[in-house]
């Protein structure tokens with residue numbers, strides 16, 4: 065089998081382009097957030113006359129979509145989406161993901177939950193046997209941050225509030241992000257359900273209930289399609 069030496073940026077562009085095949089003409093598309101999705105948004109501009117628009121998962125993606133002439137609709141204007149296309153920080157062998165490296169996890173989970181099919185686009189570095197190597201992002205109500213960090217410590221995780229310019233990073237929803245290192249998430253469904261119950265947790269960055277149906281994985285051999 066022949067292999068190529070793509071840069072990580074080229075792999076992101078390859079999967080972003082490949083995701084166009086899942087966009088249904090005449091239908092609104094759900095759009096995620098991140099550097100891989102930015103490649104998808106750029107590619108989506110070629111289809112802008114064939115779709116009514118997009119539902120976006122962040123202010124950053126909204127800005128990029130609008131700059132390319134793609135209308136952005138409010139999530140409350142749609143009942144359901146045929147497809148949601150987004151990246152991941154990690155994806156396991158069953159399509160469970162860690163997301164939120166770009167702090168957009170809450171809106172990402174909302175748009176994913178509106179969609180019938182989650183198409184994950186990622187380069188090969190994101191594929192893992194067990195979730196937890198990437199620090200787990202959790203969006204929290206600020207007054208609960210330290211208590212939530214103590215709850216993660218009891219599970220063996222080391223949490224810290226994500227900072228930007230020395231201050232807590234404030235999300236699009238005016239909340240904070242706690243990043244948790246040192247977890248091994250063997251049962252992502254049970255883990256997501258449990259952490260979702262903790263007071264002050266807005267969204268945990270494990271996407272097991274909203275897992276990927278398909279992953280387009282950028283590899284030196286080209287784009288591999290994995291179905292779960």
Ligand code: 5RP
Nearest residue numbers: 098099100151164165166168
């Ligand atoms: C943003 C996310 C992104 O999908 C994730 O961080 C992957 O980003 P990138 O494509 O830049 O590696 O969850 O909140």
